[in-house]
Ligand SMILES: [Zn+2]
């Protein structure tokens with residue numbers, strides 16, 4: 001029997017057994033539930049990817065894919081996120097994208113996956129690369145790098 005190793009989740013304060021669940025990320029422990037917040041589903045290939053790289057720089061919020069333009073404002077396509085915040089989420093009703101915080105790069109090169117229920121999505125690093133997108137050149141990445149140092 002392995003020795004139990006109780007640690008405290010940096011996000012919610014819950015104590016959990018690190019040998020059994022959760023994850024160690026960015027020099028902190030994350031319980032099973034909170035560690036889900038560290039990942040996102042790619043809207044193209046449906047793989048799960050960390051929202052940030054090991055340096056704490058964004059992977060998810062560098063590019064924005066708009067499927068349903070009616071829901072969010074900007075027309076369908078792939079956008080560079082040039083600055084944060086780029087999205088306002090009201091407590092009631094639908095959210096909106098700030099047009100000045102995104103830059104249109106291309107029209108949508110793939111159809112919205114049938115399982116995908118959201119009006120917008122994000123790309124994993126693989127899919128970014130396959131589309132010729134470089135997250136380190138985006139405004140969002142540079143902005144975070146400036147803050148993170
Ligand atoms: Zn937690």
Ligand SMILES: [Zn+2]
Pocket residue numbers: 042043044045046047123124125126127128
């Ligand atoms: Zn992908």
